[in-house]
Amino acid sequence: MTQESLKADIKALLKERKAVLLAHNYMRDEVQEIADITGDSLALSMEAAKTDAEVIVFCGVHFMAESASILAPDKTVLLPRLDAGCPMADMVSADELKKLKAQLPGVPVVTYVNSSAAVKAESDICCTSANALKVVQSMTEKEIIFAPDKNLGSYVARFTDKKFHLWEGYCPTHERLRPEVVKELKAQNPGAPFVCHPECNPAVVALADHVCSTTGMYDYCKKSDAKRFIIGTEAGILWRLKRENPDKEFILASPALICPNMKLTSLEDVHEALVSMSPVVKVPEEVRIPAKRALDRMLAIPR
Ligand code: 13P
Ligand code: SF4
Numbered sequence: 494m495t496q497e498s499l500k501a502d503i504k505a506l507l508k509e510r511k512a513v514l515l516a517h518n519y520m521r522d523e524v525q526e527i528a529d530i531t532g533d534s535l536a537l538s539m540e541a542a543k544t545d546a547e548v549i550v551f552c553g554v555h556f557m558a559e560s561a562s563i564l565a566p567d568k569t570v571l572l573p574r575l576d577a578g579c580p581m582a583d584m585v586s587a588d589e590l591k592k593l594k595a596q597l598p599g600v601p602v603v604t605y606v607n608s609s610a611a612v613k614a615e616s617d618i619c620c621t622s623a624n625a626l627k628v629v630q631s632m633t634e635k636e637i638i639f640a641p642d643k644n645l646g647s648y649v650a651r652f653t654d655k656k657f658h659l660w661e662g663y664c665p666t667h668e669r670l671r672p673e674v675v676k677e678l679k680a681q682n683p684g685a686p687f688v689c690h691p692e693c694n695p696a697v698v699a700l701a702d703h704v705c706s707t708t709g710m711y712d713y714c715k716k717s718d719a720k721r722f723i724i725g726t727e728a729g730i731l732w733r734l735k736r737e738n739p740d741k742e743f744i745l746a747s748p749a750l751i752c753p754n755m756k757l758t759s760l761e762d763v764h765e766a767l768v769s770m771s772p773v774v775k776v777p778e779e780v781r782i783p784a785k786r787a788l789d790r791m792l793a794i795p796r
Contacts, residue, residue, distance in 0.1 A: 499760045500527050506767040512548035512571075514763070515540055515561070518707040519729035519755035520552050524763065528552065531733065533708040534560075534606050535621040535796065541565050542792065550766060551774070552758050554579045558774040559610040563785050566776075573762035575772040577754045579607050581692075584662035585641035587611035593638060597658060602638045603628060604787065605645055607664070610776045612640070613784035619791040622691050623706035625649045627794050644668075648691040648698055667692035669749040670725055675700045678723050678746060685744070688713055689725030697725060714738055727752050 494502070504527065507514055515537050516528035525531050530540050534557060541549055541561035548569045551558040556579055558572035590612055594602065604616035605625070613619055620628035626649050629637065635655055639646035641662030650657040670693055679687055679700065686702035688710055698704055703713050707730055714722055714734055721742040724730060728751050734743050766772070776784065 496523060496760060499764055503527055503760065503764050503767065506764070507550070510548050510767060510770070511546055512550050512767065513540075513544050513546035514550045514552065517553035517557060517729075517755065518733065519727040519752055520758060521729065521756060522732040523760055524552050524758055525729070525732055527760070527763070533621065533623055533706045535623045535706070536708055537561075538564060538606065538621075538788065539792065539796075541568075541570075544568070548770075550763060552763065553577070554582075554754050555774065556582045556607055556609060559776050559784075560606060560613075560788065562774050562776045563610060563613070563781050563788055566778075566781060569770065570774045571766045571770065572772055572774045573766035574757040575774075577757045579664075579754060581605075581641055581662050581664045582607050582609055582612075585612055585660055587615050590615045590638075590640060590660075593658070593660075597636075597638060599634075600636045600638050600658065601632060601634050602640065603632070604640050605642045606788075606791075608641055610780050610784045613787045614780045615783075616640075616787040617790070619787045621706065621791075623709060624791065624794060624796060625691070626652055628791055629653055629655065631794055642692060644694060644698070645691045647695055648704060663694075664692040664752075666727055666750060666752040667725075668694055670694070670697050670747050672696040672700060674747055675723070675725065678744065682721055682723060682744065684719065685721040685723050686713075686717060686719050687723040687725060687746070689746070690727075693725050701725065710734070711737060714741065714743070726750065727755060729755060 542564040601617040640660035643659045646659045689701045
């Protein structure tokens, strides 16, 4: 089957199944192209919460499909590749988090959405890279546990006087970007803003002209007068950046900025998921209810 007929079949199946296709900004170009909605983790969670489709085809990684299942329990959530996980999310388990909470009684837990539903269920509130600072500022306590991303946590900590107990997790994809490489690119491209994701190492973040979520990058690059940008996040972001800004140039800061998990989902996988109506991601009620509390508390904070 050609890509074009595969895309046409997927569109027809989406209609037939009353399904909506949500795709994260890091997905393969051709998957973003057929998505009903592309976005960052926060935007996709919000879509999942409000859609009136009966089926959500989540093109992203496992924790994102879990969030959709938590927020929309009456919908069928399909994750075309069940093996698309997130190594950062796997760096914290609910049991490990419980142990730390026992050592720090009364200290609330702020958890990055890049985490399992079971970890969210042990958390007071969730955050994404787009709202992490607002979420932390909404807490009245002077100390917080921040899990699992130590890079995002230490970036946010700079803007508050709260004491952070940082979990030792990180994103292996963003961590591969080294400061020396960025310095060299900046020297070669004077005047080109370096825009990076807060999952990058603090030594890389320190070199940034702008630090933001993936959606924040689209906004920043569109509004900026600059004609060339150095991009410090996963390569999938380039597709929409180029499409929305045909007169601008985007340099990926490193060819290593590719998340193997985000690249797993192909058009064939999406097609197969819609035909077989599987794999389904469903969070059990005893985990879903407390996890939803943490997500709802986050979603109540205006974007
Ligand atoms: P955002 O979409 O929140 O910027 O997320 C980055 C990410 O690494 C998702 O896995
Ligand atoms: Fe996880 Fe990093 Fe991949 Fe996002 S880019 S899914 S945080 S490994």
